[in-house]
Amino acid sequence: MINNPFRRFGLWCVAALLAAQPGGVLVAAVALPEPFPQSSLQSTMDIDSPGHLVLFSPVREVNSEIRSETMARLPVSGQGQLYEISKDSNRQEARDHYVKLLQAEGASILFECAGIRCGRSNVWANQVFGQRELYGRDGTQDYLVAGARAPDGGIILTSVYTVTRGNLREYVWVERLQVATGASVPGMDNGQDRILGPVIVHWQGGVTYRFDWTATDRRRIREWAGEGANTVVLTAFAELEAGQTFEESMVNADRAARSLLEVLEKSGVRVDQQKMIVIGPVVSFSDPERQGNRVEVTVIRQP
Numbered sequence: 228m229i230n231n232p233f234r235r236f237g238l239w240c241v242a243a244l245l246a247a248q249p250g251g252v253l254v255a256a257v258a259l260p261e262p263f264p265q266s267s268l269q270s271t272m273d274i275d276s277p278g279h280l281v282l283f284s285p286v287r288e289v290n291s292e293i294r295s296e297t298m299a300r301l302p303v304s305g306q307g308q309l310y311e312i313s314k315d316s317n318r319q320e321a322r323d324h325y326v327k328l329l330q331a332e333g334a335s336i337l338f339e340c341a342g343i344r345c346g347r348s349n350v351w352a353n354q355v356f357g358q359r360e361l362y363g364r365d366g367t368q369d370y371l372v373a374g375a376r377a378p379d380g381g382i383i384l385t386s387v388y389t390v391t392r393g394n395l396r397e398y399v400w401v402e403r404l405q406v407a408t409g410a411s412v413p414g415m416d417n418g419q420d421r422i423l424g425p426v427i428v429h430w431q432g433g434v435t436y437r438f439d440w441t442a443t444d445r446r447r448i449r450e451w452a453g454e455g456a457n458t459v460v461l462t463a464f465a466e467l468e469a470g471q472t473f474e475e476s477m478v479n480a481d482r483a484a485r486s487l488l489e490v491l492e493k494s495g496v497r498v499d500q501q502k503m504i505v506i507g508p509v510v511s512f513s514d515p516e517r518q519g520n521r522v523e524v525t526v527i528r529q530p
Contacts, residue, residue, distance in 0.1 A: 257383060259306055259403045263324045265316035266399060269309040269360065274404060279303045280355060281384060281404070283338040283372060283413045286346035293354050295346075297338070297413050303384070305404035309358055312397040318389035321399045322369060323516065325387045331447065333423045334375035334385060337414035341369040341513070348390055356388065356400055363390035363398075374415045382406040382415055421530065423451045425462070425523035427516055428487060433479060436486040438522075445494055451526035452496045458527040459501045461487060465520050467508035477507040479520070487522050 262268065278300035280293070287294045312321050329336070343365045345351065351370065352361035368390040375383045386402040406412055426448055429439040452459050463484035465476045484503045492498050512518070 257305055257403055257405045259308055259401055260325055260328045260385065262308075262310060262401075263312070263316075263321040263399065265313040266310035266321060267313070269311055269398075270358075271309075272307045272357075274303060274305045274307055274402065277302045279404065281372060281386065281412075282355060282370075285340055285344060286350050286355060288347065288350045288354065293350065299411075299413055301384075301404070301410050301412065302407035303404040304407075305384075305402060307356070307358075307400060307402040309360060310399050310401070312389075312399060318367075318369075318391060318397040318399060319515070321397075322371075322387060322389050325385075325399075325401065326371070326516075329373045329375075329385060330424065330426070331443075332375055333451065334373040334383075335414075335422050336371055336373045337412075339369070339371035342366045345370050351388060352390070356402075358400055360392075360398055361388065361390050361400055363392040367391035374412060377405075381408060382410070382412050384412065421528040422525060423528065424525040426525075427521055427523050429519060429521045430483045430487070431520065432483070432486075436483050438487060438490065448491065448524055448526065449495050451528075452500055453528075456529045457500065458529075459491065459496055460504060460525045460527060461491075461501060462504045462506055462523045462525065463521075464510070464517075464523070465507045473508070477505060480507045481505045483520065484522050487524075491524075 279302075281299050281301055282295045283297040283299070284295045310321075312318055345368055348361070348363050348365050348368050351368065352358055352363070368388070370386070370388045372384060372386045377383055384402075384404045384406060386400075388400045389397065391397050426440070426444050428444065431437045431439070448459065451457065461484045463480035465480035465483070467473065467476045481503075484505060488498065488501050488503065491501060517523070
């Protein structure tokens with residue numbers, strides 16, 4: 228089994244390249260992400276369509292027709308797979324699994340939603356994906372679609388939808404699609420695909436700082452940074468602790484970012500590549516991974 232996410236990414240990109248023929252015709256599908264370990268495969272669907280529907284905003288149904296502010300019918304080839312999540316786990320852990328894989332592959336999330344903000348679950352299940360097992364509670368669903376560039380410049384899209392049904396069973400639907408050459412994909416034509424990350428690095432300390440990250444995280448940032456043409460952005464967050472002023476929290480975030488900047492320099496990322504943004508406690512996220520004292524490292528590729 229291939230455990231290195233970069234090797235996996237390279238393999239499915241090579242597969243997509245070999246599958247493409249002149250004129251944007253695709254004859255084979257790209258490989259799907261590695262499945263969430265605590266799930267069991269229920270079904271697989273081959274997707275080969277000149278107009279496959281992909282949504283980049285919440286869905287609604289008007290007079291039996293799908294409506295969405297941003298959606299596209301794209302010429303694609305790929306696969307979709309339905310998994311039932313083990314009772315010992317949950318759909319949030321499944322979603323986090325796929326998000327981490329996508330981040331490791333350098334994909335950018337083009338749209339995501341959760342709960343009733345996604346729209347009606349029955350529309351997603353029956354009209355968008357054609358999988359009745361995905362019909363669940365409107366308040367316990369989430370969806371994301373992410374895009375990445377293959378080495379040949381082609382676009383790979385990955386969609387992940389999770390839901391809890393009325394019987395409390397949980398499912399995840401995963402699609403990975405190779406988009407035919409020349410097709411326009413919302414969010415992939417405005418520079419969004421040049422944004423890699425973030426890699427989330429939690430920190431502890433006050434005078435000296437300790438960072439909670441892996442060797443894979445460090446290697447990924449170095450590889451994304453390249454030979455110096457790309458920009459590495461360090462966005463620093465800090466909790467507002469009891470008895471602490473706003474100014475003190477901002478100072479802690481600033482010092483943590485400066486400390487990480489020095490660590491990255493020692494690992495091979497030049498100082499003149501790195502930019503700092505200090506947020507402190509000002510902005511909060513619902514994503515459980517984006518909580519607490521942390522620095523989020525994002526790489527902006529040059530055009």
